[in-house]
Every structure is written in C-alpha cells, then in structure tokens.
Amino acid sequence: MMSDIAQQLLQVQKRIADAANLAGRAEAEIQLLAVSKTKPLAAIQAAYQAGQRRFGESYVQEAVTKVQTLRAAGFTGLEWHFIGPVQSNKTRPIAEHFDWVDSVDRLKIAERLNAQRPDELAPLNICIQVNISGESQKSGTTEAEVLHLAEQIAQLPRLKLRGLMAIAENTPDDAVLRESFLRLKQIFSTLQQQFPAMDTLSMGMTHDLEVAVACGSSQVRIGTAIFGARDDRHD
Numbered sequence: 001m002m003s004d005i006a007q008q009l010l011q012v013q014k015r016i017a018d019a020a021n022l023a024g025r026a027e028a029e030i031q032l033l034a035v036s037k038t039k040p041l042a043a044i045q046a047a048y049q050a051g052q053r054r055f056g057e058s059y060v061q062e063a064v065t066k067v068q069t070l071r072a073a074g075f076t077g078l079e080w081h082f083i084g085p086v087q088s089n090k091t092r093p094i095a096e097h098f099d100w101v102d103s104v105d106r107l108k109i110a111e112r113l114n115a116q117r118p119d120e121l122a123p124l125n126i127c128i129q130v131n132i133s134g135e136s137q138k139s140g141t142t143e144a145e146v147l148h149l150a151e152q153i154a155q156l157p158r159l160k161l162r163g164l165m166a167i168a169e170n171t172p173d174d175a176v177l178r179e180s181f182l183r184l185k186q187i188f189s190t191l192q193q194q195f196p197a198m199d200t201l202s203m204g205m206t207h208d209l210e211v212a213v214a215c216g217s218s219q220v221r222i223g224t225a226i227f228g229a230r231d232d233r234h235d
Contacts, residue, residue, distance in 0.1 A: 005043060005046040005047050005050065005226060005227065006046065006047075006049070006050035008225060008226050008227075009034075009047060009050050009051070009052055009226055010050075011225070012032065012209075012222050012225050012226055013032065015209060015210065015225075016030050016032060016209065016213065016220065018210075019209060019210040019213035019214065020213055022210075022214065023213055023214045025213070029218055030213055030217060030218055030219070030220060031054060031200075031218060031219045031220075032052070032054065032219075032220060032222060033054045033055070033056045033081055033083075033102075033202070033219055033220065033221045033222070034047050034052050034054060034055050034056065034222060034223070034226050034227075035055075035056040035083065035205075035221050035222060035223030035226075035227075036055045036056065036057060036066075036223070036227065037056065037057050037058040037059055037062070037063070037083075037084070037223070038059070038062070039223075039227045041066060041069060041070070043227050044066065044070065045070075045075070047226065047227075048070075048075055048078070052226075053077050053078055053079055054078075054079045054081065055078065055079070055080055055081065056081045056082075056083040056102070056221055056223075057080065057081070057082060057083065057084070057098075058082070058083055058084025058085075059084065060082075060090045060093050060094060061093075063080070063082065063097070063098075064093050064097050067080055067097045067098075068097075079099050079100070080097065080098045080099050080100070081098065081099070081100040081101070081102050082094050082098045082100065082101045082102065082103065083102045083103055083165075083221060084103060085103060085139045086101065086103055086104065086105075086109045086113075088108065088109065088112060091109060091112040091113050091116055092112075092116045094113065095112075095113045095116035095117045095118070095124060096116070096117075096118055096121075098124065099122075099124070099125060100124070100125040100126070100127070100162070101113060101124060101125070101126055101127070102127040102129070102165045102202055102221075103127070103129045103139060103165060104126050104127065104128055104129060104153070105128065105129045105130075105131075105139055105140050105141045105149075106141065106149070107149060107152050107153075110126065110149075110152065110153045110156060110159060111156065113126075113158075113159060114156035114157070114158045114159050115158075117158040117159070122160075123157070123158050123159055123160040124158060124159050124160065125159075125160050125162045125200075126153055126159045126160060126161050126162060127162055127163045127164055127165040127200055127202055128141060128146060128149055128150060128153070128161075128163075128164050128165070129141065129164075129165045129166065129167075130142075130143060130146055130164055130165070130166045130184060130187065131143075131166070132166045132168060132180040132181075132183060132184050133166075133167070133168060133169035133180060135169065138167060140166065140167075143183070143187060146164070146187055146191070147190075147191065147194075150191055150194075150195060151194075154195060160197065161195055161197065161198060162197065162198060162199060162200045163188065163198050163199060163200030163201055163202060163218075163219075164184060164187065164188050164191070164198075164200075164201055164202065164203075165200075165202035165203070166180070166181075166184050166202070166203050167203075167205070168180050168181065168203065168208055168212075170207075174211050177208050177211045177212075178211055178214070178215060181203055181204075181211060181212055181215035181216070181217070182215050182216075184201070184203060184215075185201060185215055185216040188201045188216075199218065200218055200219055201216060201217055201218045201219065202217070202218070202219040202220075202221060203215070203217045203219075203220075204217045204219075204220035204221070205220065205221050205222065205223075206222050206223065206224045206225040209222065
C-alpha cells in the first residue's frame with residue numbers, strides 16, 4: 001500500500017503541475033490537501049513518508065484519534081484541516097486539535113471555535129465555505145452573505161481568516177464548473193482587498209482539479225486519486 005500511495009501522490013502532483021503550466025501559473029501556488037477521512041493510519045503514514053504534510057478530515061472522533069496517535073508516534077510538521085460540516089456540539093475537539101477549519105459557514109460556529117481555541121495554540125486558520133452550486137443539500141453560506149460573515153470572523157481574536165472553500169456541483173460539464181469557480185475567484189479577489197491576509201482559495205477535487213487550477217485555486221482537496229475510493233461513514 002505504501003508504494004501505491006507514494007506513486008499516486010506523484011501522479012496527483014504531476015496533474016497539478018500540468019494544470020498550473022497550462023494556466024500559466026507556478027506549481028508552487030497550489031497546495032495539495034490530502035483528504036484522509038475514513039482512511040487508516042497506515043495510509044496517512046505512507047503519504048507522510050512520501051512527503052505529504054497537509055491532511056483533511058471530516059469525522060471528529062476518528063480525526064482526533066489520528067492526530068493524537070501520530071503526534072505521540074513522533075510524526076511532526078503535520079497540518080490538519082477539518083473540512084466537513086461543523087456541528088455545534090463538536091466545535092471544542094476541533095478547536096483543540098486542528099490547525100485549520102475550511103468549512104465555517106455561519107457565525108455561531110466561528111464564535112464557538114474562537115471561544116474554545118486553547119490559548120497556548122496559534123489562532124485557528126479559517127476558510128469560509130460558500131455554496132456556489134446553490135444545491136440545498138450542500139453546506140456553505142450564500143454568496144450574498146460572504147462579506148458580512150468575513151467581517152464578523154475577522155473580529156474574532158482566536159481565529160485567522162485565511163480564505164474561501166467551495167465544493168462545486170458534481171458534473172462532467174467543465175463550462176458549469178468554470179462558471180462556478182470563476183464566480184468564487186471573483187468573490188475571493190474582492191474580499192482580499194478588504195482582508196489582505198486572505199491567501200487561500202480552496203476549490204477542486206479529484207474529478208475537477210484541472211478546471212479549478214485554471215480558475216485560480218490555491219488549494220485542491222484530493223482523496224480518491226491518492227488513497228483510492230473511500231468508505232463513507234460517520235463517527
């Protein structure tokens with residue numbers, strides 16, 4: 001499994017490099033977030049040995065166990081992103097164990113994360129999740145509400161507003177994807193004028209990373225192409 005994951009990581013990195021080259025961008029502008037939710041510790045360790053440091057998790061109990069186990073085993077330099085919907089009753093372990101929350105979509109959640117972030121840790125990095133597809137089953141604030149929410153989060157001292165995240169519609173139609181991604185890029189550029197510390201535009205997954213990179217993504221979230229198809233379950 002270890003060699004498979006290392007090989008698949010290389011293939012994903014080549015896809016990112018090719019997409020960046022095609023878009024006239026530097027490969028270094030695009031970070032790879034390995035989506036390791038539901039994957040065993042051995043898979044994360046294999047990716048780590050192959051040089052990957054950023055990991056995304058969605059199920060709180062599973063994730064906290066991974067964070068604690070790997071830390072105790074001496075795996076250093078890991079950057080943990082919580083990327084799933086955030087429930088009010090799960091904010092404390094997220095605030096205590098993660099470096100980033102990429103999926104904040106309402107003020108109540110931001111306020112709880114701010115209140116529960118331990119003083120000895122650096123401020124928690126935050127991306128606002130935007131529902132760019134307009135699908136009712138998707139999490140995310142509306143495009144109309146993004147600016148107001150950003151202004152509110154920017155006032156919270158234990159949080160650091162870093163950017164926006166979105167999950168595009170699951171469609172093979174590149175034109176639909178491009179329209180959504182470019183709209184988010186425009187919102188991001190507008191917000192950057194008011195919040196210069198914002199540097200992260202997280203969009204693009206295994207099936208649409210090329211379109212996302214062409215539209216200005218600075219972080220792609222890749223699970224399947226690195227670890228294989230995942231088992232959906234909840235903690």
